[in-house]
Amino acid sequence: MVRTGCCALLLSFGLSLPALAAMPSVKVLIGKSLKNIRVEGTDLRKIIHTQNKSLQYEGRKEISFNCDPSKSANPTKFPLKQVHVASLQSPTGLVSWGNKKYQGEFQLITSAKQESCDLVNLIPMESYITSLLSKEMNGSWPIEALKAQAVAARTYALHRIKGFNKPGLESHDEIYHLESSEKDQVSGTYFDATALTVKAAKETEGVILLPKSGKISQIFFHSKCGGRTFRPDQVWGGVEEGYRQVDCPFCHKLGTKQWKKKVSRYQLTGLVDRALQKYYADKLVSSDIKFLPDREDVSEVRFYDGDRFLMVKKAYLRNMSGREMLPSNHFSIKDDKQGVQIAGEGYGHGVGLCQLGALELAKRGYTYKQILSFYFPQHHLSKAY
Ligand SMILES: [Zn+2]
Structure with a gap:
């Protein structure tokens, strides 16, 4: 429902439907430089990639990995690069680390110098989005704000997956797509999902934002712009297709003031x-x-x-x-x-979707399509899968 003048031109923000593909999975770095990793689950299956071996454990089991070579009697020698040592899966679909439950599987990666391990969670995209919404926004926010965030976060993640293993990207790119941190986007655990975040992901399943060229590019978001968003080139230097500076009077009264x-x-x-x-x-x-x-x-x-x-x-x-x-x-x-x-005023880099602005717009009755077209007037929605 359009209630003020700001979004009157948004009705053309349609949904184009290219060929459908399967839902991708995301590799999320959840633990860095760990000396010891304890993973728990029911009927766990452990695959040791370096030995081409698979082990099945019955019932509830905790498996411990020592990643500190100084404490190992027979440290395994790997070449000086990150190695995917083992994977852990459970038929219940949940694996635990540090009292937190995750969907998907865990992947254990050695550090390049073999001094520690990183823990990567391989998770279906929509499960990832469902728990992320509670962390990047709040699982009790209006559904249309959550849906706008779902589309933005899905596009960001899909862009990282599409760029995976392409030359010129960062060295971790053979190992994980993105970090669960403010560097990329903060993802949650299984119990972070709420009925609203599940609904928001489901009702926008596979939907992403694309610029005019149709080539997937980075979609950014931040906590509070403070009055006007910035383009990526104004903040980081690199030009990203389709971004415009947008006046956002909607976040002023929310969050930290000046x-x-x-x-x-x-x-x-x-x-x-x-x-x-x-x-x-x-x-x-x-x-x-x-x-x-x-x-x-x-x-x-x-x-x-x-x-x-x-x-x-x-x-x-x-x-x-x-x-x-x-x-x-x-x-x-x-x-x-x-x-x-x-x-x-504001909090964050100020590029793209202003989350508190989106909250205010959703409270005023704007749909996720209207919210996204306000912050990304040159982009359109598309269904990736
Ligand atoms: Zn704002």
């Missing part, structure tokens, strides 16, 4: 210098810099370094300073006689 950070000029100058060195192969020549008038929805900080006019992306300052000091990229720097002050 934030202010007190920093010394010395501290901020040091931060700018580090960002210049890391991202621009440059450095400050003057010890005292003068910031120009700034606005929160502008993605760069502009300043004079002596006589030189320079710009630095706010996202780069946030990368260098940490999220504690700069919770979002939506901030401005005021430089006057009182000194320098940073004030901002």
